[in-house]
Amino acid sequence: MLLAVTQGLGPVFSWFFWITFAAGLGWLLWMSITGREVERRIIFLFMGLTVSGAVLAGIILPVQETTVVRNVFDTIEGLSEGDRVLLSLDYDPSGAPELEPMAKAVSQHCFEKKLKICYMTLWGTGGAMITDVIALAKVDFPDLVYGDDYCNVGYRAGNEAVLRVIASDFRKTFPTDVSGTSLDSLSVMNGILNCADFKYIVAIGSGRPGIKEWVEYVVEPSGALMGSGAAAVSAPQLYPYYPQQMNGMMGGSKGASEYEKMLRRVYPKFKSSRAQATEIMGPQTVAHVFLMLLIVFANISYFLAKKRKGASA
Amino acid sequence: MPDASPIGIFIAGLLTLGIFSFLYKDNPVYKVCEAIFIGVSAAYWAVEYFYSALYRKFWLGVFPPAGSGVEADLLLWGGAILGALMLCRMIPKINWLSRWPLAFIVGATAGLYMMLFFVSNAMKQIESTMQPLIQDSLLETLGSFTIAIGTITGLIYFFFSKEHKGIFGGAAKVGIWVLMVTFGASFGYTVMSRMSLLIGRMDFLFNSWATNFGQMF
Numbered sequence: 001m002l003l004a005v006t007q008g009l010g011p012v013f014s015w016f017f018w019i020t021f022a023a024g025l026g027w028l029l030w031m032s033i034t035g036r037e038v039e040r041r042i043i044f045l046f047m048g049l050t051v052s053g054a055v056l057a058g059i060i061l062p063v064q065e066t067t068v069v070r071n072v073f074d075t076i077e078g079l080s081e082g083d084r085v086l087l088s089l090d091y092d093p094s095g096a097p098e099l100e101p102m103a104k105a106v107s108q109h110c111f112e113k114k115l116k117i118c119y120m121t122l123w124g125t126g127g128a129m130i131t132d133v134i135a136l137a138k139v140d141f142p143d144l145v146y147g148d149d150y151c152n153v154g155y156r157a158g159n160e161a162v163l164r165v166i167a168s169d170f171r172k173t174f175p176t177d178v179s180g181t182s183l184d185s186l187s188v189m190n191g192i193l194n195c196a197d198f199k200y201i202v203a204i205g206s207g208r209p210g211i212k213e214w215v216e217y218v219v220e221p222s223g224a225l226m227g228s229g230a231a232a233v234s235a236p237q238l239y240p241y242y243p244q245q246m247n248g249m250m251g252g253s254k255g256a257s258e259y260e261k262m263l264r265r266v267y268p269k270f271k272s273s274r275a276q277a278t279e280i281m282g283p284q285t286v287a288h289v290f291l292m293l294l295i296v297f298a299n300i301s302y303f304l305a306k307k308r309k310g311a312s313a
Numbered sequence: 314m315p316d317a318s319p320i321g322i323f324i325a326g327l328l329t330l331g332i333f334s335f336l337y338k339d340n341p342v343y344k345v346c347e348a349i350f351i352g353v354s355a356a357y358w359a360v361e362y363f364y365s366a367l368y369r370k371f372w373l374g375v376f377p378p379a380g381s382g383v384e385a386d387l388l389l390w391g392g393a394i395l396g397a398l399m400l401c402r403m404i405p406k407i408n409w410l411s412r413w414p415l416a417f418i419v420g421a422t423a424g425l426y427m428m429l430f431f432v433s434n435a436m437k438q439i440e441s442t443m444q445p446l447i448q449d450s451l452l453e454t455l456g457s458f459t460i461a462i463g464t465i466t467g468l469i470y471f472f473f474s475k476e477h478k479g480i481f482g483g484a485a486k487v488g489i490w491v492l493m494v495t496f497g498a499s500f501g502y503t504v505m506s507r508m509s510l511l512i513g514r515m516d517f518l519f520n521s522w523a524t525n526f527g528q529m530f
Contacts, residue, residue, distance in 0.1 A: 044336045051508070055515045097513025098506065124361040157366040164425060175383045180373070182382045216426075216433045233506035236499045244441050245433060252502060253509045280512050287508045 017053045024049075025293060032301035035308065043294065050290045051283050059282030068239075069258040071248030072227035075200055076106070077266070081114040083199040084192060088214065089133060092125035095206030095231050100133060101256040101277035102229035103204050105263050107137040112267055116188040117150040118198070120174070122162060122209045127155050127178065140273055147186040154178030159209040163217035167195050167224075196222040204250075206231035211238055215245045229255065253280045319525050326522035329514055463491040 024046055031038050076085070087106060091099045110117050119130045130152055138144055146152075153174040156162050165173045170192055176182050183189040195201060195218050203214040203226060211228045219226050225247060230238050232252025242249055250256055256277030264270050317325070331346035371393055377383040395414040402411040442464050448454045469481065470488030477485040 041337060047511075048336075051511055051515055052519070055512060055519055094510060097516075098509040124358060124365065155361070155365055156370060157362060158370075160422075160425070175377075176369075176373070176381070180378070180381075184382055216429045220429060220433045220437075231506050232502040232509065235502050236495070240438055240441070241433075245437060252505050254505065279516070280509055283512045283515070284505060284508050287512075288504065291504060 014057070017057065021050065021053070025290075028294070028297055029300075032297040033304065035301060035305050047287065047290065051287050054283035054286040057282075058279070059286065060278060061282050061285055063254070063257045063261050063278060063281060065258050065262060068242055068248055069250050069255050070262065071243070072106075072202065072229075072250060073109070073248075073259060073262045075225070075227060075247060076109050076113065076115070076202075079113060079115055079199050082116065084116050084118065084188065084197070085110050086118050086120065086195065086198040086201045088120050088122065088201070088203045088205070089126050089129045090122045090203065090205035090210045091129060091207070091231070092123060093129075096129060096132075097280065098231050098253050098256065098277075099204050099206060099229060100129070100136075101253070101275075101280075102250050102259060103129070103133040104136045104276070105256065105259045106202050106204075106229070107133055108140055108270060108273070109259075109263055109267075111137060111141045111144065111149070112270075115199075116148075118188060118192070119150065119152045119154075121155045122159060122205075122213070124155055124157070130154070140270070147181075147188060149188065151183075151186050151188045152178045153183070160213050160217055163209070163213055167218045167222040170194050170197075194222060196224045198224065201226040202229065203227075204229035206234065210234070211246070211249075212241075215241050219245050253277045253284060257281045317521075319529055322521055322525040323529060326518060326526070329518060329522075333514075462487070467491050 028038060028046070079085070087103065087110075089099070089103055107117060119134065121127060121130060123129075134150070134152065141149075144150060154177065156173050158165075158173070162173050170189075171183055174183060177186060183192075191197060201214070201218070201224050203211050205211050205214075205228070211230055211234070214226060214228070218224055226245075227248040228238065228246050229250040230252070232254070235249070235251035235255075238246075238249060239251075250259055254277075257275070257280070260275040260278050264275070328346050328349065331342045332350075334340055335343040371389050373383075374386045374389045375393075377385055395417055398410045399414050400411075401407045401409075442460060444457055444460075446454065446457045446461060448457055466484045466488035468488070469484045470477075470492065472485075475481055
């Protein structure tokens with residue numbers, strides 16, 4: 001079974017990977033039992049080799065769908081052709097490995113349903129992220145027309161103040177799109193006066209200002225319907241807002257991989273498109289198993305050292 | 314990076330390896346990469362703020378291009394003057410003027426945040442917790458009981474006016490377990506987040522960078 005998991009490496013390297021992995025773990029266990037300290041650089045090396053091997057092997061593991069992610073998918077699935085969706089990408093390049101797959105999957109889903117997307121960001125670095133996501137989505141939808149199918153209003157400085165204003169008057173903060181074109185001349189923005197006019201808001205973020213601020217400054221005062229995609233590090237703090245203040249959430253790579261799975265189940269045409277988050281989950285699982293074993297070894301070492309100390313006293 | 318140039322990808326790979334070299338020990342290559350990162354970040358933010366706040370927000374707001382259909386917003390002059398007063402901090406004789414925009418920011422933020430924070434983080438959270446214990450499915454019912462017991466015992470742990478003894482002490486101990494599970498879940502999610510960053514970089518090095526490297530040389 002293990003060899004099947006690492007089949008991407010080929011049979012020889014697959015054996016080599018698992019034998020090295022097992023030998024390394026055995027050595028670490030031996031060091032723990034004998035009470036000897038392992039230098040932190042050796043731990044880094046092991047973690048690096050483990051993740052590298054898993055990435056090269058292209059390990060793909062099954063993903064279980066959860067209700068909290070399915071709610072975001074089902075809401076978009078339930079929208080009608082021509083409905084407008086606001087997609088806020090509030091992250092920087094360091095959050096991209098986790099959040100870009102979500103943004104790409106949601107964009108693909110919306111474009112497949114012929115929904116119109118307005119992209120925006122509360123982060124100064126978010127402009128480049130929007131450009132990347134649009135470029136990725138356009139691979140599957142090369143005929144998208146700017147202004148009719150989607151628009152990009154970009155970034156405006158002001159953090160929470162931006163949200164406070166767009167909750168009641170979108171054009172007051174964003175009178176033009178990112179290239180200076182008036183929103184009135186973009187058909188995608190026809191009839192949009194404030195955030196509540198969008199059928200659905202998806203805020204994808206990794207910090208502040210982000211999802212929490214969207215709930216506080218937009219959802220509460222305007223009553224807009226919102227779903228979110230959060231970096232794993234901030235997800236636990238955001239679950240209390242589900243389901244009353246946001247109807248669904250994608251938490252980290254796991255949430256993104258669930259969304260990718262649902263998208264491919266309902267729309268098989270996306271099976272040929274790269275599932276970035278699903279690819280991350282294999283190495284992620286291997287790294288987690290390695291980390292859990294390290295915690296177990298460290299505890300064995302701790303209790304044995306305590307026992308030795310008690311015996312010598 | 315769908316539109317990155319080959320030379321850009323090549324440099325990004327070298328910088329990634331340079332930053333990783335810190336894991337062995339602090340070294341000149343790491344220092345160079347760190348300095349480049351700080352310098353590029355500072356320059357990026359300076360340009361971004363100038364373009365976004367001063368040009369797009371203020372200049373185009375006050376002097377909208379003819380035919381754009383956007384009306385001039387003279388209120389923006391108020392923000393511009395307050396912003397200019399902040400710079401008085403650098404002139405010792407009139408540095409007291411910088412307290413006015415600061416007072417405005419503190420007052421406006423506190424006023425704006427107070428009610429919204431109270432509604433979304435206190436009232437709505439209490440409302441969400443006060444749900445019927447018996448739900449449609451066994452799993453949801455178990456979830457409701459877990460939330461109720463977790464909330465009550467967690468609050469008991471932070472109630473220090475009564476000694477943690479007897480039934481009260483037992484409930485406080487359950488509260489500690491609830492807190493430990495919460496911290497464990499947070500730690501697990503943090504690990505997942507950090508691993509995603511590492512995997513993202515590895516994926517970049519092994520796929521984009523290696524492919525690009527092969528094409529360049």
